[in-house]
Amino acid sequence: MNHPTARMVERVLVAINSPLRSDDALAAAVELASSFQAPLMALFVEDVNLARLSELPFAKELDRSSGVIRPLNPQSLDRALEAEARKLRKWLQDESKRRRISVSMQVVRGHCVGIAERMARSRDIVFVDYAVRRYFGNIATGSFLPGQDASRLWDKPVWVLYDGTKRTRRALALASSLGQTYRLDVVILAGEEADDNDIEEQKSKMPSNRKWECQVLRLSDQKSVIAAVRNRGCAALVLPREYEHKHDFGLIGSIMRCPRILV
């Protein structure tokens, strides 16, 4: 598929935080890379803090299901992470063949967001899963499912942060493109800086002959935003890369469980 915004995407970068692996972000990244015909780069990020902990003499972990406490050591941690990385690599290879996209994967140790930002180029789309901020991550969705249909990720609106800056316009353009391609509604989360006329103008630029709608919510109107998140769900949140740290969504952020696309 020739994506309307393909020329503004050089590469799709997805940072997979191990052990808080993200199926949704990965599947969405693959889908997008396929749409843009852009190469996909997966970063399997081993949490450096976990590695350090495992070397401490009193390191122990609690089992997620039973609460049993057991020793944690570097060897067992490495084995578990390697196994995860192997599975991910296999899955990516399969997807590469299936979708005819170029895929690469790198295992790095560090902080997920930091590494993603460091390795991203200016025209990359960066996927960082919200799971890094959750306690239970994707536990409910299980491990990777080869051949998983990413379209299930795209049955909710795509949200975009817009405040009138050039960076957020790019985010809006990407969100609009995703909406057009996957027939998703777009919810514009407007910051205080964005004025109504500008927003209306941006809306009018969006193709109108499709059966999707564009809703505008003010970030300050938390009640409406929370209600919309709960009622409509969220396929992805598109925002400029540097805004990931700039904006603290508070309660909204905690309930918006979706991958984030950093542009």
Add this chain to the structure above:
Amino acid sequence: MVMSLGNPLKPEALYTPCDAGTLDFETTADLVGLDEVVGQSRALSALNYGIHVKGHGCNIFALGPAGIRKHEIVTRILQGEASSRPVPSDWCYVWNFKHPHKPSVIEMPPGRGVRFCQHMEQLIEDLGTAIPSAFETEEYQTRVADLERDLIARRDEMLQQVDEEATRRRVRFLHTPSGFAFAPLDAGGEVIDPDHFSKLSDKKKKQIEADVKELQERLQKVIRQFPIWQKETREKIKEIDREIAHYAVEHLIGGVRKNHHDLPEVCRYLEDVEKDIVEHVREFRQQTEPQAFFPLRSGTAEALRRYKVNVIVDHNGEASAAVIYQDLPTYSNLVGRIEYQAQMGTLLTDFSLIQAGDLHRANGGYLVLDADRVLRQPFAWEGLKRALRSRLIRIEPLEKAYGLMNTSSLEPEPIPLDVKVVLVGDTRLYYLLNHYDPDFADLFGVIADFSEEVDRDGGSTMPFARLVARIAQEEELRPFDRKAVARVIEFSSRLAEDASKLSVNVRQISDLLRESDYTAGAREASQISSGDVQAAIDARIYRHDRIRERAYEAIGRELVKIDVAGETVGQINGLSVLDLGDFSFGLPSRITTTTRLGDGKFLDIQRETRLGGKIHSKGVLIMSNFLASTYAREYPLSMSASIVFEQSYGIVDGDSASLAELCALLSALSHLPIRQSVAVTGSVNQRGEVQAIGGVNQKIEGFFDVCSQAGLDGSHAVIIPASNVSHLMLREDVVAAVSEGRFNVHSVDDVNGAIELLTGVPAGDRDDNGNLPTDSVNGMAEKTLIELAVRRREFARNSSAGGEEA
């Protein structure tokens, strides 16, 4: 010159014709076919009693010989009775929600079973769409999503609190591949480096470790709450499911309930259905196709299958109680069966595969069975008795009932049984069952004894003619004229082997009527005459006659030695009957005896060679006792005798030759020769009285035929018991020969009468002093016996003296 033999029977005594003049019709076309049963008043009365009497065990055994249409009579009477009885209930098997392996049964008014089944089928169809639709509503989705979200939020909140506590203590809450961990932080906010940690003071280290341990314990408590919360959430979701399901199915089930509100059992069942649907609603929420490997046991269709209704007894459209006849009464056909479906090598079943048996179908009515067929089928008799005894129809696979298989199967709820069973069988079977099966008398308390014959008198000939008319009409035969009917009546008497009786063996009479029709058809006659009937009788005999012909030929060629002329001491012509099933004929046998000095023992060669039956042996013993009591009352019977049926290579049974054997023995003792032109039949008792025997007609005709081969000269005769005279229905040619004086039949009351006819010498009676005339048969026989006794005494004395000298 032919010697005269006493007073033979007159020709009129040999055959009792039917006077066609007494029959008040021209042909059977003038008659109304007989509708009632001829001569079975005893059996009909018993059937009537058995049908109406109430009580456990008042089932009926209809017994009698084959060919008298017991089945037809029983069925006709039962159908007449059943027509006035109400239509029995329908019976349905349904799923048992408490014990799925024990399907429940529901009794319904006749015709309602199928309607109920149709209503449930419609309900199942409606449920298939109504339930998934109910769960696709936004309201439901939102309520469930809220609960799930609340659960996640609750867990996250608790973890958040632990996380915050950890942060306060400068500890990082981390995820591991399989859980969580706590790591102390350094001044830069990163997890502390192991080298750095090692350089910390012991106090600091202990503090950190204590903090981590405390956090771990706190987190452990939190994690252990999660399953409880999860369970609570699941229960809440289930409650919503139940609520939604209830709304979805309530009105659908209400529709069915409305149609059957008058049946409390159905209403209770529908309540159970509703509860079950609500309880298992998740199974119906998505319309899934059966899986390829287990098409019977997967998918929504399978889940809904348990609400089906299996109508095993349907009386829809019937007007009265049923009369069921089963000609293959296997165990399964009687008590029903549970069928199985093979799926990938596994046998599966459920209540919908329960099949009714005849007991189900006849319940509330009548069941007619052939006794011998029931007994021949493995376990059928036991199954029938069990059902009658318990008054319950319990469908139980044989392999389970007899412990041959221990796999789990269904145990359908038994159905109350209210049926009258009529077993139809022969007399022998009835007495065998009565003797050997202790349950039999308890369960079959009414005996309907069908007779094969009726009295031949003025009152029975016209009904018999109407029976002929009925058979002719039923089988679309030509009408029989009155002489033909008279001949059929005579044939019937001959079948009964009694001139004063008529056989009601309808099968044999029907055979004759059909063949008579065939004969009349061959000559293109519009009516059947007596000649046609006689031709049919002759043709039938001819078809069966080959063995008789061969036997007579063997006698004619002297391969089998039978003398029909001259006189011989100790040799006599006895008469026997060879029964070939549908045909029997008489045959003379030469019986010889020898006597000698002995100790009173009789050597029955037939018995010694195991060619004699028990009754024959009994006859020989009676005869020896007669001799001893008649001639040797005051001295020992010092004679040994041997008796044999010459050229007899098969089993000889019956005592009808005992008169002949006794006469041969008297001839041997008296040294008086016996006329070989005379044959004898009859049995004797210890007093020398002659008793009736069977097959008298065939025996006379047999000897007549053999003598005819040699040429009848008036000397040929047969001696029969006087008590058999009334049984005589001899062939026309035999009667003609007697009329012309070429053949005779004599009847005797005792052995004296017979021996006089055979030897031409008076038998002799004792005078007042107890002496017999010396020139009589008895006198000469006694003399021989006394001589033998004297010789034996001398022999014994000489032997004793010789022994002492030695």
